[in-house]
Amino acid sequence: MKLVVQVKLLLKPVQATALQATLRACNEAATWASQIAFEKDVKNNFALRRLTYDEAKARWGLGAQAAQHVIKKTCDAYATLKANLRAGNLGMPGSKRYRKANEKPVAFRPESAQPYDDRMLSWQITERRVSIWTVYGRVKDVAFTAGPEQLATLALYRKGESDLVCRDGMWFLLATCEVPEVPPSTEPVDFLGVDLGIALQKRNTPSAKRRLKKRRRKEARRAKDINHKIAKHVVAEAERTGRGIALENLTGIRERVRLRKPQRATHSSWSFAQLGQFIAYKARRAGVPLVYVDPAYTSRTCAECGHIDKANRVSQAWFACRSCGVVAHADRNGSRNIRARAWELWRRGAESTAPAPPEGTRPGGVGRERSITASDARCASPLT
Known part of the structure; x- marks a missing residue:
């Protein structure tokens, strides 16, 4: 069972500046990749990577892993949009809301969340520190805080990607954890x-x-x-x-x-x-x-x-x-x-x-x- 544990980053000003620039660069690159995907009708991850990967790295100074995550994030956004359109969550086909969502490329806010994998983000859970990639290089010794239960879950079950999120001037990491399910031990009495x-x-x-x-x-x-x-x-x-x-x-x-x-x-x-x-x-x-x-x-x-x-x-x-x-x-x-x-x-x-x-x-x-x-x-x- 997948759960997500949230931790709050305790950043120094220079660290916050680096992360802010990183989110801005990643989301500008994602918006640009989205325009390419929309114009050429290429929403597949590998096909879009062939069209955008090299330029995304060179133009915005992204690392190899960051560029791949930017492209995947763009494809995931179109997959989500397609699912919402199919489910009728954005109105009926032909409606104003439906056309507005379907007739223009997806755009990303400057502070939209950015996924990180273990090559871009290293955890030192017992020390409550992380090392995180930015466009200015690796930022080490970033402090974070979380409750005892969250720390224990991270230590035991963290697996997969984490999302970097900025909200109201505060910075968070959302870490994916694979927690084992507990099968029902007895029949319910009611x-x-x-x-x-x-x-x-x-x-x-x-x-x-x-x-x-x-x-x-x-x-x-x-x-x-x-x-x-x-x-x-x-x-x-x-x-x-x-x-x-x-x-x-x-x-x-x-x-x-x-x-x-x-x-x-x-x-x-x-x-x-x-x-x-x-x-x-x-x-x-x-x-x-x-x-x-x-x-x-x-x-x-x-x-x-x-x-x-x-x-x-x-x-x-x-x-x-x-x-x-x-x-x-x-x-x-x-x-x-x-x-x-x-x-x-x-x-x-x-x-x-x-x-x-x-x-x-x-x-x-x-x-x-x-x-x-x-x-x-x-x-x-x-x-x-």
Whole structure:
């Protein structure tokens, strides 16, 4: 199982200057390579390398490994774009958003992340130091800081590439670690149902939007921290009580859910995957079974009598059954339905379906700048 450990670099001014120049050169070269790939319709790594490798090295002063990573990063960006277009994440074919994404070359920001392999980056984990390649030569004795758990994971399981990231003037390395999975040791006695709720922004004034944009990264980090804490608590509770975890299969929910126009932007920016990914990888690491269930009508079904009615959902927060009269918190009722469906699937012989993290995700590290509001997540057991 791949996890990503984030460490913060403690740079001297001259070291920060060298890394800043390196990111700028790599991303300028990647943008140039992207234009070549777009104009000649060459998106294959080896084919694009034949067209750009020598000039990238000579023009931007890149080393052999750096030039190869720049070209591979460019090809990966086009592969990701193609996958998003195919999945409909950028609108329907012919739409303005689709054309805007498809009719121009991919461009890289000056401070976009740059991958490093072990030839370009050397770790001295016990001394908390790294040696890193830059366009000005090798920069040695770069200090970093991380928690004890992160250091232990690095020492035992670090393998593969690391990404150099600059965010808000701070520098980080995101190191890939191959952590062994723990198979479930026993059959679960039951399941915890997790209902992922959405708390939409209420104020939609220009001043609220400006403040939200100004604080977006801080809020994203806060939301991610909350998601990690929720996921850790859910997995720990399931492990302690010998239960599995049930999650909704939210694939395609953006296409299924219809919202009023003022809510669409907030809904589209809500990452349905983040909390689920956090729970999934923590469950796999702890050996806790995980089952995904069909979320259809879980918010309209009474967990007591099974009656399904749209009118049962009297508000965002409350559920009132039109048949048996039971009144409950809507998320708690939904989580009980999720738990019941998971238990029924498991009884029929379903196996744990905790998926591997999608290619390019960073479940244990910084990740991408898309977050969810997780304050509405609820857990249900057969006792609730």
